[in-house]
Amino acid sequence: xxxxxxxxxxxxxxxxxxxPAEDSFxxxxxxxxxxxxxxxxxxxxxxxxxxxxxxxxxxxxxAFPGTFCMSTDINYKACVMSQSTANHNKVSLDxxxxxxxxxxxxxIFDVILFNPPYVVTESEECGGKDITASWAGGVKGREVTxxxxxxxxxxxxxxxxxxxxxxxxxxxxxxxxxxxALGFKFETIIKRxxxxxxxxxxxxxx
Amino acid sequence: xxxxxxxxxxxxxxxxxxxxxxxxxxxTDVKVTEVDYNPDFLSRVIPKLDWEVLWTAAxxxxxxxxxxxxxxxxxxxxxxxxxxxxxxxxxxxxEEGYLTCPESGRQFPISKGIPNMxxxxxxxx
Ligand SMILES: C[S@@+](CC[C@H](N)C(=O)[O-])C[C@H]1O[C@@H](n2cnc3c(N)ncnc32)[C@H](O)[C@@H]1O
Numbered sequence: 001x002x003x004x005x006x007x008x009x010x011x012x013x014x015x016x017x018x019x020p021a022e023d024s025f026x027x028x029x030x031x032x033x034x035x036x037x038x039x040x041x042x043x044x045x046x047x048x049x050x051x052x053x054x055x056x057x058x059x060x061x062x063a064f065p066g067t068f069c070m071s072t073d074i075n076y077k078a079c080v081m082s083q084s085t086a087n088h089n090k091v092s093l094d095x096x097x098x099x100x101x102x103x104x105x106x107x108i109f110d111v112i113l114f115n116p117p118y119v120v121t122e123s124e125e126c127g128g129k130d131i132t133a134s135w136a137g138g139v140k141g142r143e144v145t146x147x148x149x150x151x152x153x154x155x156x157x158x159x160x161x162x163x164x165x166x167x168x169x170x171x172x173x174x175x176x177x178x179x180x181a182l183g184f185k186f187e188t189i190i191k192r193x194x195x196x197x198x199x200x201x202x203x204x205x206x
Numbered sequence: 207x208x209x210x211x212x213x214x215x216x217x218x219x220x221x222x223x224x225x226x227x228x229x230x231x232x233x234t235d236v237k238v239t240e241v242d243y244n245p246d247f248l249s250r251v252i253p254k255l256d257w258e259v260l261w262t263a264a265x266x267x268x269x270x271x272x273x274x275x276x277x278x279x280x281x282x283x284x285x286x287x288x289x290x291x292x293x294x295x296x297x298x299x300x301e302e303g304y305l306t307c308p309e310s311g312r313q314f315p316i317s318k319g320i321p322n323m324x325x326x327x328x329x330x331x
Contacts, residue, residue: 042250044247044250044251044254065242065244066244066246066247066250067247068210068247068251068296070211074324076320076322079320080318080320083318083319083320092208092241092296094207094208094210094211094319095319095320096207096211096215096320096321096323097320097321097322097323097324098321098323098324099323099324099325102219102323102325102330103215103216103217103218103219103323104214104215104216105214105215105216105227108214108254129324
């Protein structure tokens with residue numbers, strides 16, 4: 001998969017929007033590893049939750065010209081940046097300023113991607129709409145992620161696939177147990193140690 | 207916001223709202239950008255849409271001309287129809303305006319093409 005062009009972004013805008021980092025690229029690498037699987041499914045709709053700068057969903061859109069891409073972010077400035085990253089790379093994307101996937105109808109997405117705010121913090125830090133929302137994950141770094149997990153069964157099509165980035169502190173085994181209880185199988189696609197952080201991407205499907 | 211996305215948006219998560227669908231569109235600025243025509247994509251996507259909602263939405267922003275009210279059988283073979291659907295779904299975009307919940311009347315502003323669907327904690331179920 002190609003890395004999207006990003007030179008259109010004014011560096012100062014990263015004071016307000018999550019700057020693409022190792023985790024962003026690990027998620028892209030996970031998708032690349034799963035490319036054959038995804039191509040075989042010929043997805044119609046792909047959604048990235050919390051798209052930030054938009055590099056991940058734009059990379060997806062470049063690899064899948066026959067898929068319509070959508071993104072949400074709780075941070076309006078992130079939505080604007082995602083939209084412009086997609087436009088600069090000629091990817092047809094619609095960005096919506098939304099909490100998780102609250103305002104979408106059921107059973108539409110063939111692929112859902114999420115690189116969540118995963119840092120373990122106090123609960124109070126979590127739930128903002130600015131740059132803190134890009135990292136503050138509350139208890140176990142999972143407060144935002146867990147809310148999304150509950151909605152996945154309804155919003156994903158029956159054959160759909162959900163890709164989630166986690167770190168070791170998020171207790172991936174617990175996430176796997178939650179998703180199993182919701183009727184999903186899972187696999188860890190890729191792992192990488194970044195400084196002191198063990199990052200991984202899990203895939204869930206029925 | 208393209209009309210393909212509008213077809214999938216609801217305000218159901220507002221307290222007391224049952225379906226919140228479809229959202230009414232009030233547009234003050236609509237633009238049309240060229241997007242690559244992909245008949246295979248259209249054939250896959252059209253059966254998944256609520257066509258009546260698309261038809262109403264297109265008409266409400268002045269882009270419904272020539273769009274049939276229902277999808278005919280074998281629509282995949284009708285290039286004229288597919289081209290119209292392509293334009294309405296992917297090329298027409300609401301840049302500025304707002305969406306309105308059909309039940310509660312709550313408005314959701316659209317600015318720079320991005321709908322703001324955020325609700326306060328007190329508003330959600
Ligand atoms: C770790 S950043 C990832 C950004 C981008 N996807 C990437 O990989 O570079 C997490 C993103 O999730 C967004 N976010 C946090 N809470 C959210 C919520 N409740 N609903 C939607 N987006 C949220 C943040 O604003 C931020 O853009």
